[in-house]
Amino acid sequence: KNQVEQSPQSLIILEGKNCTLQCNYTVSPFSNLRWYKQDTGRGPVSLTIMTFSENTKSNGRYTATLDADTKQSSLHITASQLSDSASYICVVSAPDDMRFGAGTRLTVKP
């Protein structure tokens, strides 16, 4: 069964600190993995997209890693800002399927 599991479910950090969000998946065959940021009450916005051959990709203060062998990905946020408070969703695609994780709710406090 194609599944995507994210951890932690929620996370609270202080402004300026770093954090890492985890995504484990069983989706097969694997096509790509994406991280989305979703502000409360709004649609998700893409942060990164990674294919099988890529093991790291950065987008500003966001860095995603992918280990296709262990089927794990992480999203590292550096020097967090208040505006980083949002849900972060991991999405894993097979050629004819796309599975969403439940998301990690990140709260950045001043």
Add this chain to the structure above:
Amino acid sequence: DGGITQSPKYLFRKEGQNVTLSCEQNLNHDAMYWYRQDPGQGLRLIYYSQIVNDFQKGDIAEGYSVSREKKESFPLTVTSAQKNPTAFYLCATSTGAMITEAFFGQGTRLTVV
């Protein structure tokens, strides 16, 4: 966002009534999707369409209906048969198959009163 418009943003429905959620896109994308989002769960696929006048059921299609008469539009009707319709509904588009990147609208919050 970015050329995908969902309306209304908030919608209230009485039990037993049908209601239609609008999704319009000007991205010229072939594929359109409807997802339902509930607290603590990942997005679940309701219906998707990869071409005009054709659509397929997703994982939770019961109680919902769609149409795809135009490339730009993919309305979702929540019928009275849907027993627990209160949720956040997201429309998405992509250039082709599910492996391509999906772009999302801003969502519609449906509440049954």
